[in-house]
Amino acid sequence: MSLLPVVIGEEDTGSQGYAINYNGSVVVGTNRTGIVWPSSGDPFAVGGSEVLTGVDGSGSIFTGYYYNREVPNAFIWTIDEGMTRFPKPQEGYYSSPTGISENGEYAYGQLAGGKAFTWSLTEGVRELPSLSGFSGWSTSAMASNGDGSVVAGSARDTDHQGPPSEDPEIAFLWDEDNGTRSLKQVLVDDYGLELDGWELARATSMSADGLSIAGYGFDPEGERRGWVVRLAEPGDFNRDGSIDTHDLIMLEDAIAGFEYDINFDVQRDYVLDEADFDVFLEEIVGTGPGDANLDGLVDLIDLSMLAANFGQFPRGWTEGDFDGSGEVTLSDLSILATNFGKTAGVTVPEPSLGLVGLALLLRLRSMCQ
Numbered sequence: 001m002s003l004l005p006v007v008i009g010e011e012d013t014g015s016q017g018y019a020i021n022y023n024g025s026v027v028v029g030t031n032r033t034g035i036v037w038p039s040s041g042d043p044f045a046v047g048g049s050e051v052l053t054g055v056d057g058s059g060s061i062f063t064g065y066y067y068n069r070e071v072p073n074a075f076i077w078t079i080d081e082g083m084t085r086f087p088k089p090q091e092g093y094y095s096s097p098t099g100i101s102e103n104g105e106y107a108y109g110q111l112a113g114g115k116a117f118t119w120s121l122t123e124g125v126r127e128l129p130s131l132s133g134f135s136g137w138s139t140s141a142m143a144s145n146g147d148g149s150v151v152a153g154s155a156r157d158t159d160h161q162g163p164p165s166e167d168p169e170i171a172f173l174w175d176e177d178n179g180t181r182s183l184k185q186v187l188v189d190d191y192g193l194e195l196d197g198w199e200l201a202r203a204t205s206m207s208a209d210g211l212s213i214a215g216y217g218f219d220p221e222g223e224r225r226g227w228v229v230r231l232a233e234p235g236d237f238n239r240d241g242s243i244d245t246h247d248l249i250m251l252e253d254a255i256a257g258f259e260y261d262i263n264f265d266v267q268r269d270y271v272l273d274e275a276d277f278d279v280f281l282e283e284i285v286g287t288g289p290g291d292a293n294l295d296g297l298v299d300l301i302d303l304s305m306l307a308a309n310f311g312q313f314p315r316g317w318t319e320g321d322f323d324g325s326g327e328v329t330l331s332d333l334s335i336l337a338t339n340f341g342k343t344a345g346v347t348v349p350e351p352s353l354g355l356v357g358l359a360l361l362l363r364l365r366s367m368c369q
Contacts, residue, residue, distance in 0.1 A: 026059030056104030106148030145210030350369025
């Protein structure tokens with residue numbers, strides 16, 4: 001463990017770290033002013049700020065708040081543009097951000113009147129709708145996936161009679177298509193979880209791919225418990241419960257597209273390219289070159305799939321294009337032959353392609369003449 005150093009020229013009033021980027025290279029927080037602590041280089045203060053509450057994955061975009069007549073108001077700070085203040089800093093109106101999406105596009109938190117919000121410098125402010133059936137409850141956005149398209153947080157009954165610490169709360173999940181929904185109900189209705197007696201109070205953290213959500217609530221005995229739910233495994237892009245060729249094809253299409261999608265960036269380097277494809281195959285699926293159907297074995301089935309598509313364009317991995325050229329050629333056949341008989345990257349006894357394989361090879365040879 002190491003202490004966060006004092007910024008030169010700033011009084012040491014007791015620092016607090018609030019957020020850290022995905023690889024741990026940048027920490028943000030406060031020492032009565034917003035502070036950035038990079039792992040390499042000196043810490044620095046963000047002038048005009050009170051607290052930094054969030055940092056994007058690259059460690060170069062921050063969100064936080066400053067005080068306007070003793071009322072917190074949000075800002076987004078970038079290295080290129082400096083501080084951009086929330087567009088409604090009028091008297092009595094507050095905006096309190098709790099974090100920012102990993103791609104740095106959306107800050108999120110709570111507005112005056114108890115409304116959860118997201119805020120983009122390019123798209124403006126969005127007030128998230130109230131939780132269905134609980135229109136009088138306040139809401140606060142506390143987490144998002146990597147691109148800000150899914151937001152989680154808590155709805156709270158502030159009219160409850162009693163101390164604020166005892167206000168009833170319900171964890172919510174929001175996305176553009178489905179609106180604001182009870183997370184517990186989503187887990188029960190959409191994923192078939194048995195949660196009788198459980199109360200999910202707050203969703204406080206979400207993975208970049210949106211597949212894992214953590215928070216706290218109360219178990220059937222009324223004990224406060226932290227929890228984590230995993231909606232799907234990394235690489236299960238269509239969330240059908242299995243990682244297969246359908247997910248591989250989705251990844252191929254995403255890489256071939258023109259827009260970056262953080263949900264397919266399995267290498268987490270903010271670039272969508274063949275390196276993500278390699279990580280998917282080798283680390284998530286656990287296979288390698290020549291395995292067209294992703295069953296972990298390079299065999300006659302894969303050879304047959306290649307033969308059926310030989311010489312054709314455009315084609316993908318599941319059709320025998322192992323070199324990424326878009327066409328199934330002798331180069332792909334060579335890759336398959338080199339890896340023939342391998343199981344999950346390890347060669348197993350398989351003396352030859354056999355008679356069926358020989359016939360297929362002869363057929364391919366004749367097609368090339």
